[in-house]
Amino acid sequence: MIQxxxxxxxxxxxxDGELYQAITVDRNKTAMxxxxxxxxxxxPKTGVVKELGLLGSDRVEEANIDKxxxxxxxxxxxxxxxxxxxxxxxxxxxSDRLTWEKQFLTESMMVKVEFYNGEILGIELPDKVNLKxxxxxxxxxxxxxxxxxxxxxxxxxxxxxxxxxxxxxDTVEVSTADGKYCGRA
Numbered sequence: 001m002i003q004x005x006x007x008x009x010x011x012x013x014x015x016d017g018e019l020y021q022a023i024t025v026d027r028n029k030t031a032m033x034x035x036x037x038x039x040x041x042x043x044p045k046t047g048v049v050k051e052l053g054l055l056g057s058d059r060v061e062e063a064n065i066d067k068x069x070x071x072x073x074x075x076x077x078x079x080x081x082x083x084x085x086x087x088x089x090x091x092x093x094x095s096d097r098l099t100w101e102k103q104f105l106t107e108s109m110m111v112k113v114e115f116y117n118g119e120i121l122g123i124e125l126p127d128k129v130n131l132k133x134x135x136x137x138x139x140x141x142x143x144x145x146x147x148x149x150x151x152x153x154x155x156x157x158x159x160x161x162x163x164x165x166x167x168x169x170d171t172v173e174v175s176t177a178d179g180k181y182c183g184r185a
Contacts, residue, residue, distance in 0.1 A: 020041035023040040039051070039052045080094075129173070
């Protein structure tokens with residue numbers, strides 16, 4: 001058990017029987033009142049984001065999230081298939097639970113699959129991934145006074161803004177946090 005004042009962003013904990021991951025933590029202490037901790041949390045099971053208001057004296061149970069390195073194999077339509085490279089055990093995760101992550105997955109990519117009490121929560125992607133540009137718009141001549149950008153469709157179907165010099169067939173580095181172009185790979 002840990003006190004609510006010790007919770008850090010990114011940490012997982014159990015409160016009222018529910019598993020949460022802290023996104024932001026704000027502590028407020030006035031001279032006359034007890035410390036209040038406002039925590040913006042996300043439910044790893046459902047993806048729902050909400051605010052929790054705890055007192056500084058409240059105690060929460062620290063959750064132990066097990067992360068296993070696995071290889072992404074293929075998209076089976078309704079599910080995505082992953083394999084543990086040590087035991088060759090295969091698991092399937094429903095596609096609707098990985099809508100954001102699916103945009104960055106390529107075959108044979110290594111990811112961390114998160115488990116809590118034997119239940120699959122989701123996957124943890126690397127910070128940046130390299131993806132091939134499947135289709136890029138033509139650059140508009142004369143539109144270079146500022147940092148001009150154009151749309152590019154990547155091999156996974158993700159559409160991002162890229163600089164004008166990026167062409168079809170190039171490989172680009174994309175941030176998995178916000179889906180933005182980071183540079184050439």
